[in-house]
Amino acid sequence: MRKKRALVALGAIIFILTFVMAFSPLSVAEAKTKYVVAWYADPGAGMNPFLARAHSDYIFIPWMYEPMNIETWDGKLIPWLAKSWEYKAATMEWIFHIDERARWSDGKPVTAEDVKFTFDVAHKYDAVVGNPTKKYVDAITVVDERSVAFKLNETLAAFPSTVGQVLIVPKHRWSNVGDVTKYTNPEPLGSGPFKFKEFKQRTYLALEKNELYWQGPSDIDELVVRVFSNMQAEIQALQKGEVDFIPDLAGVENLLRRLSADKNVNVQMEMTNNTFYVALNYRREPLKNKQLRQALDYAAPKERIVTIALAGYGDLPLMGYFAPVVKKWVNPTVTWEGRKMEEEVRINKANEILDNLGWKKGSDGIRVTSDGTKLEYRIKCMSDPAFIRTAEMVKDNWAKIGVKLTVQVHDRRTLYGGIVFGGKSTKDWDFLLHRSVLRPDPDHIAREYAPEPPQSWYNATAFGWENDEMQTILKKSRREMDETKRIMMIKKFQEMFADELVVIPLAHKHMGYAYRTDRFVNTNEFDVYTSLIPLVNVVGMKLKK
Amino acid sequence: MTLLSVENLKTYYSTSSGFVKAVDGVSFNLEKGESLGLAGESGCGKSTLGFSLMRLIKGGEVVGGDIKLNGMPLLEMSDREFNRIRWEKISLISQAAMGALNPVYRIGTQIVEAIKVHTKTKKSEAWERAEDLLRQVEIDPSRAFNYPHELSGGMRQRAMIAMALALDPDLIIADEPTTALDVVTQVQVLKLLRALQRKLDVSIILISHDLSILGQACDRVIIMYAGKIAEIGNVEVLFKNPLHPYTQALLDSFPDIKGDKKPLTGLPGSPPDLLDPPSGCRLHPRCPEARNICQETEPQIIDVSSNHSVACHMVDQGG
Amino acid sequence: MSSRWLFRRLTSGVMVLFAAMIINFAIPRAMPGDPVDSFTSGVKLTAEARQAIVERFGLDKPLWVQFARYFVNTLKGDFGVSFYYFPKPVLNIMMQALPWTLLIVVSAMIFQVIIGYFLGVAAAWRVGTRFDSIIQTVSITVFSSPIFWVAMVFLYVFGFQLEWFPLGGNYTAGESYPNTFAFLLDVMKHAALPIATLAFSRFAVYQVLMRNTMVGVLREQYIVTAEAKGMGQFRVKHRHAARNAMLPMITFAGVSLTIQIGGSVFIETVFSYPGIGKLIFDSVISRDYPMLQGCFFLFSLLVIIGTIVVDFLYLFLDPRIKY
Numbered sequence A: 001m002r003k004k005r006a007l008v009a010l011g012a013i014i015f016i017l018t019f020v021m022a023f024s025p026l027s028v029a030e031a032k033t034k035y036v037v038a039w040y041a042d043p044g045a046g047m048n049p050f051l052a053r054a055h056s057d058y059i060f061i062p063w064m065y066e067p068m069n070i071e072t073w074d075g076k077l078i079p080w081l082a083k084s085w086e087y088k089a090a091t092m093e094w095i096f097h098i099d100e101r102a103r104w105s106d107g108k109p110v111t112a113e114d115v116k117f118t119f120d121v122a123h124k125y126d127a128v129v130g131n132p133t134k135k136y137v138d139a140i141t142v143v144d145e146r147s148v149a150f151k152l153n154e155t156l157a158a159f160p161s162t163v164g165q166v167l168i169v170p171k172h173r174w175s176n177v178g179d180v181t182k183y184t185n186p187e188p189l190g191s192g193p194f195k196f197k198e199f200k201q202r203t204y205l206a207l208e209k210n211e212l213y214w215q216g217p218s219d220i221d222e223l224v225v226r227v228f229s230n231m232q233a234e235i236q237a238l239q240k241g242e243v244d245f246i247p248d249l250a251g252v253e254n255l256l257r258r259l260s261a262d263k264n265v266n267v268q269m270e271m272t273n274n275t276f277y278v279a280l281n282y283r284r285e286p287l288k289n290k291q292l293r294q295a296l297d298y299a300a301p302k303e304r305i306v307t308i309a310l311a312g313y314g315d316l317p318l319m320g321y322f323a324p325v326v327k328k329w330v331n332p333t334v335t336w337e338g339r340k341m342e343e344e345v346r347i348n349k350a351n352e353i354l355d356n357l358g359w360k361k362g363s364d365g366i367r368v369t370s371d372g373t374k375l376e377y378r379i380k381c382m383s384d385p386a387f388i389r390t391a392e393m394v395k396d397n398w399a400k401i402g403v404k405l406t407v408q409v410h411d412r413r414t415l416y417g418g419i420v421f422g423g424k425s426t427k428d429w430d431f432l433l434h435r436s437v438l439r440p441d442p443d444h445i446a447r448e449y450a451p452e453p454p455q456s457w458y459n460a461t462a463f464g465w466e467n468d469e470m471q472t473i474l475k476k477s478r479r480e481m482d483e484t485k486r487i488m489m490i491k492k493f494q495e496m497f498a499d500e501l502v503v504i505p506l507a508h509k510h511m512g513y514a515y516r517t518d519r520f521v522n523t524n525e526f527d528v529y530t531s532l533i534p535l536v537n538v539v540g541m542k543l544k545k
Numbered sequence B: 001m002t003l004l005s006v007e008n009l010k011t012y013y014s015t016s017s018g019f020v021k022a023v024d025g026v027s028f029n030l031e032k033g034e035s036l037g038l039a040g041e042s043g044c045g046k047s048t049l050g051f052s053l054m055r056l057i058k059g060g061e062v063v064g065g066d067i068k069l070n071g072m073p074l075l076e077m078s079d080r081e082f083n084r085i086r087w088e089k090i091s092l093i094s095q096a097a098m099g100a101l102n103p104v105y106r107i108g109t110q111i112v113e114a115i116k117v118h119t120k121t122k123k124s125e126a127w128e129r130a131e132d133l134l135r136q137v138e139i140d141p142s143r144a145f146n147y148p149h150e151l152s153g154g155m156r157q158r159a160m161i162a163m164a165l166a167l168d169p170d171l172i173i174a175d176e177p178t179t180a181l182d183v184v185t186q187v188q189v190l191k192l193l194r195a196l197q198r199k200l201d202v203s204i205i206l207i208s209h210d211l212s213i214l215g216q217a218c219d220r221v222i223i224m225y226a227g228k229i230a231e232i233g234n235v236e237v238l239f240k241n242p243l244h245p246y247t248q249a250l251l252d253s254f255p256d257i258k259g260d261k262k263p264l265t266g267l268p269g270s271p272p273d274l275l276d277p278p279s280g281c282r283l284h285p286r287c288p289e290a291r292n293i294c295q296e297t298e299p300q301i302i303d304v305s306s307n308h309s310v311a312c313h314m315v316d317q318g319g
Numbered sequence C: 001m002s003s004r005w006l007f008r009r010l011t012s013g014v015m016v017l018f019a020a021m022i023i024n025f026a027i028p029r030a031m032p033g034d035p036v037d038s039f040t041s042g043v044k045l046t047a048e049a050r051q052a053i054v055e056r057f058g059l060d061k062p063l064w065v066q067f068a069r070y071f072v073n074t075l076k077g078d079f080g081v082s083f084y085y086f087p088k089p090v091l092n093i094m095m096q097a098l099p100w101t102l103l104i105v106v107s108a109m110i111f112q113v114i115i116g117y118f119l120g121v122a123a124a125w126r127v128g129t130r131f132d133s134i135i136q137t138v139s140i141t142v143f144s145s146p147i148f149w150v151a152m153v154f155l156y157v158f159g160f161q162l163e164w165f166p167l168g169g170n171y172t173a174g175e176s177y178p179n180t181f182a183f184l185l186d187v188m189k190h191a192a193l194p195i196a197t198l199a200f201s202r203f204a205v206y207q208v209l210m211r212n213t214m215v216g217v218l219r220e221q222y223i224v225t226a227e228a229k230g231m232g233q234f235r236v237k238h239r240h241a242a243r244n245a246m247l248p249m250i251t252f253a254g255v256s257l258t259i260q261i262g263g264s265v266f267i268e269t270v271f272s273y274p275g276i277g278k279l280i281f282d283s284v285i286s287r288d289y290p291m292l293q294g295c296f297f298l299f300s301l302l303v304i305i306g307t308i309v310v311d312f313l314y315l316f317l318d319p320r321i322k323y
Ligand SMILES: Nc1ncnc2c1ncn2[C@@H]1O[C@H](COP(=O)(O)OP(=O)(O)O)[C@@H](O)[C@H]1O
Pocket: B013, B014, B015, B020, B022, B040, B041, B042, B043, B044, B045, B046, B047, B048, B049, B058, B059, B060, B274
């Protein structure tokens, strides 16, 4: 009896003591060589580069595995594992030359065999990352130890940038894996600046410096990716010094003003190639009417969307589906006509257009077309505060020109998978508030707006839109090997896109990162890379010593 | 030698509609080794009186009077001091058959607890004492390891008696100790209680609404009515020569041979509301012999003989 | 303990599990449209992956074959492969998450019981007084403030402003510890806020249960006996009254295990804690059906374990109970 009581007491004391001790102040770490990066999700697929589906997977893996080249937001292709490439038009062959310095972190060289193996396997198992190249490649051959040839089944100008989406794996590690899509890759071995150290699912990923990195070892000894599910906490952790770097600030724009005020933190928000826009379901009457689209465009409160919904982290849009940041491909002349007008003037103008069409406002303030259709629609968006706020603002403004909207919010999967896109989607929508983040090379725009063979489940075609002239120019641009001509075509496409008002662009949203100034020095020397933003940022940033 | 003297004790409960005068000016003495019965209808304040002696009143308080145990004024003690009186000097036997024992502890544990709270006895010795006590109340000592629900009602009551004896108290207050038991067990328990009381020379206040029980086990009996003493006297005298109409009525309702109780045949109506008791003699609305004076003045308790006192105007006026 | 009771307990447990299995089995199949789509929640799949799913669940076979296969798999602990964590098995991910949630939930429950016990006892002892009504008002107020909000406030105040605790996670990411004790300490430091939040937000139920039962118990005859025995108030309160009044609270603790895990959905999300709660949250977002089904089954199992534990606790706490 007494013994039992003593045991219980002891247990209770230990239990409480542990909590009391947990209250003692956090031990300040000694001179840290460890840098902590905050991220909002963990790689579900583990460390398998073939399964890197989403952004959340993709961020970590390029620190270990590298692609052939890297595209920057302005449209340049930076040679990476491949130092150069050339095209043999006669045989429709692309030949890539691998950098002699490139080696795996175990010291073995990166060879043509590795590249061939990677692509062969990706195509064979239909790995997610292999999708873009599979269709166009007939055969891959090793030319010599450092050169590999891709024989295509058609001319594809964008092939090098497409190749850059695949991360190269070492054949000597993967040849016995079998189905690569069912492999978790517990001990990754790559060519990147960091080596795998430890991975705790849903918690963190620890990487250490690759001393043998072929472009010279990083200043960072240890890099830890810590998973946060609470963005507010993530930002507080940066301010407190628990993390040193947040590579993606999407979703916390409203907190950034306060964060910028912190002396120890630098917030870097930059434009990327993304466009916030209202898409239209062309199956609905009378959305095919271009004048109506023009009126809607005039009446959209774009300035306020930038300042309010995007918390100031955005720009008024170009109208050609490209953001100005994509210097190589953008047509900077397709500016928004309304940009210099007061909102009131624009709304008057929009009303004028609709009045001229003879579409009168009814007693409820809603316009009715000449053939009796009432301009009463739904605008759908996913459940994200910035989206909902934007949708409400658009709704209020369009009401002023006699177009009534009802805002309908859906979860992301239902909206995109079940309603708008996909072969089995209901197509039961009128307006869609959407944001696209696009890699600079326009090839995928061509694929989306002029799919070959035609499909009915992706972007423009899912909108019920078609336009022979525009689609022809897109298809031609894909096969145009003369880059200057290809750029001309894409610029022409942007003009037509703007003129047609295929969608109603609202803004280009900024994206960015934040870091502690006592840990990094911002040299501002590095380019902002598309697929590998965090990698280059972390590697390129100078450490404060 | 007087063990306990109670002087003009008043215990009132406070309710939202006023004070319930459950005990209202009660005085009596108790000799050492004496067995005093306390009788009266349900609700007349017997338990309140008993509990007042142990300062166990909840929802009310002793508002006046004096209680002396061996000359010590109990009402003036601090709670701490009084805790030493409890069980050491005065212990309580209540209806064990109806849950006066804690259901989650063994019988032995509960007896041992009483010992350990008051003395520095070793645990093993306390257990031995507990087993000894159980033997005294004719329970097999191995039952010490049983839980209350594992014993019969009679056994539980006897265990309760054993517990009450644990510290050799001077006074035991037994509040309806046999009420929930069947007649045969009642008699057994009562005999046991009487025997032990005599053997240990301990004083007892035996509370019951049933006069026949008190007749078997008491030296003296107090008859209470509506918070006051109606009559007090030696068992033989009182039973043979009841002076108070209420006592007479109570005696008339003695159980017959079959043990069935008769209603209070002599008295119509029901006991008064103690929130607002009747003026004068509290019995007068029910009393067959009530007169004007009974409505107006309260009868004083007067000694009829050395061992018989009564509070009734009829007796007062030599009627 | 009679074998009859054991048999009854086991059969009822098995029945609950069986019901859970049937629900798990039926939901994806009862949804309209292509069953594969409901299994993959519309995620774009390659033909091979699609075929793999059809084969795995036997979706081309008659229903009873599918059920038999599902039944056997479940018994083997094979809940299939997570969509989000593909190709990792559901069980694997769940088992990594479970200990963390149990740490938080069980510790929080201990605190809830302790807080609920003492406040409940104190309130019952002074039932009807101002003290009692203050405790009741505070309890209800705390109970009705959203857990999510409480968690955010705790995190901000104790994590960010006062810097007493880290801002999330289950232990310091990528840290190597000199010894196990240092590790445990770090774990506790990380668990402290989640536990505090859960304990703070949910102690009210225990307090109310304890108080109300205690008020009844205090009217019992054996409390009078205990007081008459001349022991101190503390002993009367805790050893005699509270000991009897504890039973409903214990019962509730047993069945509330899953409710607590429900609360931990918010808490783990706010504190970036990699337990089952956050796993459920993530799985709902990513529509990871196999994972959700696994969690549902796990919950059923926990309910059964919870009630059995309570049954056994009762054996110790209430000698009147015999099975
Ligand atoms: N806690 C209490 N509050 C108010 N009235 C009470 C309380 N306890 C007892 N009473 C009242 O006091 C009177 C005497 O009660 P009690 O001493 O229990 O009577 P008895 O034991 O003779 O049956 C009864 O009228 C009863 O209603």
